[in-house]
Amino acid sequence: MTTRAVMTIDRRRRANDGLSATESRLAVITALATSYLVAWAWLVVRPLGAADADVAVGTPDRAHHASAVAPRSPAVCCDQLPPADRPALTIPEGFRLATREATTEPLVALEPRRAPARRPMRIRTRSS
Amino acid sequence: MTSFRAMDTDVILRAPGRGAIEVAALVRGAALAFEDAERRFSRFDPTSELASFNRARSSVRVTRPFFDALVDARAYVELTGGLFDPCIGSTLAALGYDRSFGTGLDVASRPHRPADVASFSDVVLDPETVTVTRPEGVTIDLGGMVKGRTVDRVARTLAAPAAIVAGGDGSVLGDGVEGEGYLLDIEDPRDPARVLLSLRISDRAFATSSPNRRRWRVGREERHHLVDPRTVLSSASDLAQVTVLAQSAERADVFAKTLYLLGERGAAAFVARHRDLAAVLVRMDGTTRLLGEMEVVDA
Numbered sequence: 511m512t513t514r515a516v517m518t519i520d521r522r523r524r525a526n527d528g529l530s531a532t533e534s535r536l537a538v539i540t541a542l543a544t545s546y547l548v549a550w551a552w553l554v555v556r557p558l559g560a561a562d563a564d565v566a567v568g569t570p571d572r573a574h575h576a577s578a579v580a581p582r583s584p585a586v587c588c589d590q591l592p593p594a595d596r597p598a599l600t601i602p603e604g605f606r607l608a609t610r611e612a613t614t615e616p617l618v619a620l621e622p623r624r625a626p627a628r629r630p631m632r633i634r635t636r637s638s
Numbered sequence: 639m640t641s642f643r644a645m646d647t648d649v650i651l652r653a654p655g656r657g658a659i660e661v662a663a664l665v666r667g668a669a670l671a672f673e674d675a676e677r678r679f680s681r682f683d684p685t686s687e688l689a690s691f692n693r694a695r696s697s698v699r700v701t702r703p704f705f706d707a708l709v710d711a712r713a714y715v716e717l718t719g720g721l722f723d724p725c726i727g728s729t730l731a732a733l734g735y736d737r738s739f740g741t742g743l744d745v746a747s748r749p750h751r752p753a754d755v756a757s758f759s760d761v762v763l764d765p766e767t768v769t770v771t772r773p774e775g776v777t778i779d780l781g782g783m784v785k786g787r788t789v790d791r792v793a794r795t796l797a798a799p800a801a802i803v804a805g806g807d808g809s810v811l812g813d814g815v816e817g818e819g820y821l822l823d824i825e826d827p828r829d830p831a832r833v834l835l836s837l838r839i840s841d842r843a844f845a846t847s848s849p850n851r852r853r854w855r856v857g858r859e860e861r862h863h864l865v866d867p868r869t870v871l872s873s874a875s876d877l878a879q880v881t882v883l884a885q886s887a888e889r890a891d892v893f894a895k896t897l898y899l900l901g902e903r904g905a906a907a908f909v910a911r912h913r914d915l916a917a918v919l920v921r922m923d924g925t926t927r928l929l930g931e932m933e934v935v936d937a
Contacts, residue, residue, distance in 0.1 A: 630818040630838065631652060631801060631810075635825050635881050637848035638647075638782045638806030638891055 640665045644672035645680075645785055647805025651792070654799055654815050668792045668802065675788040678704055681779045692778060697764075697771040705768045707787065708761070710888070711780060715758045718896045723867045724778045725758045757867075782807065786845060786891035793843070793887070806846045807887045813840040821935060824918050824926075827879040834926055835918070838933040839883060845890035847898040848879035848920075866899050876901045879920040883932060889915075902927065 529537070588596050588607075601607065640661055641650045651668050653661050678701065680686040691698050700708075714722045761778070762771040772778065780787075786807045793802055798812025801820060810820040819838040826832035827850045849862030849872070866873040880897045884890040897905035897917055909915050909929040916930030928934065 628814065628816045628818045630814055630821045631654070631799075632821045632823055632836075633801060633803055633808060633810070634823045634833075635844065635846040636806045636830070637827070637846050637850055637879065638785060638804075638894070 642669050642672075644669065645676060645788075645804065646682075647785075649802070649804040651796075652801045653796065664796065664800075667795055671792050671795075672788055672804070675784055675791075679707070679780055679784040681777075681781075688778065688780070691770065695774070697762075697769045699767065699769045702768060705763065705765070705770065707780060707784065708763055708770060708778075709765070710787075711783060712758065712761075712763065714783070714892045718892065720757060720759075720867055721896045721899050722783075722892050723758050724780050724783075725756050725761070725776050726779065726865050726867055782845070782847075782891040782895065783888055786843070786887035786889070789887035790843070798841075807843075807891050808845070809843040809887045810839060811841065822881075822883075824881055824920070825879075826924065827920055828924055834920065834924070836935045837883070837918070838935045842883050843885065843887040843890045844881060844883050845887060845894040846879060846881040847891075847894035849873070850879070864895060864898055873899050875899060876922065877905070877919055878922050878924070880905065881918040881920075883916040883930070885914055893917075905929065 588599070599607070640652075641648050642665060643649070649668065649672060651661075651665050653664055656664070676683065676686065678687045681688060681692075683689060687701060687704050691700060691704070708724075711722075711724050715724075756773045756776040758778075760773045760776070764770070785804050789802055789804050789807050789809050793800075793809040793811060796802065796811055799810075799815050800812070801810045802808060813819055819840045822837045822839050822844060823833040824835050824837065825846070826834050827848045830850075847864060849864050855861070861872045864873045864875070865871065866875075875898050877898055880894050882890045882894040882897060884893060893908075893912070893915060894917075897908060897919070900908055902919055902921065905917060905919055906927075906929055909917050913930070916928075916932045918932075919927040919929065921927070
């Protein structure tokens, strides 16, 4: 009696070890979805890192420019450069080079000032 | 705003932001200053120092404020080339302006021309003895100059922002309460209810001269108080009104009359020579001409 019972249990476990059709389909779908997500993740993340890679592995000129400008301020005024290093500038007719002082002067004059909200006192003239 | 009556006109004092007690004290001080000026300089009060001086037949020792006013008057006589002349008082009386009155009164006195018209240059001022000697028959009238002088005296006792106006002569202190300035409405001399234009002013004095308020009739002739010393008659200026902006109400008053007598062309030349002045000329047809620097707010 006891032996029969054990044999019955073993038979059931062996049957469970094999995958059913539904389980197989689920496994395939899961595998495909995972590979799909991995591929998308690789495609999206790659361009963000690509810019840095371009600077490092780009053309020799671009690489040189990037290494020359990056440590300094993004804009350099001509008069900050030594005279020998100043580039030759071609200015359109009718334009002229302005000094930095002349450029900043109007900005100083345009300091915001609070407009008086009060109405002025009115005085009427009349002949004395 | 508080007003009181002095020098036959309304005196208005404005001191925004001050308490009632402080304003009342300021008005009392202003009224005392005007009373003092009238006691000293009124041509119509027989008890005034000026009236006593005009009655005297010899050299007169005068008070220091009276003497100082005459010294300043002499400077104005020279500055205006004699168009401002305190000796015009006797001429005014001869023309019928021998009492204090407004427009429209019919003066019964017979018109006559003054026999001799002396100039203020003939008056001798001795600063050492504080005495004044004038030619016989000449009377002195400082008129509007004293009104402007008193406005300036009161203005010196006020702190900004404040305004004091006495019948057309006024002074504003500071730039208003919050930097908004003061608006000076230029009255239309042909219709006092209308405003021709408005100026934004600050720390400035002003005065207006026009014959529209003090006119009278002598027989069939109409006269006004702006007498031209060159003709010894009421001026036949081509202007209807002049408003002057200056650093003091006294200067503004003297030069408003001067510009009126000079007429449009002469007034433009005069303001060009005195850069501290600005003026609004109103022509007979109501059109205006602006001389000197000023800020017109609306027209």
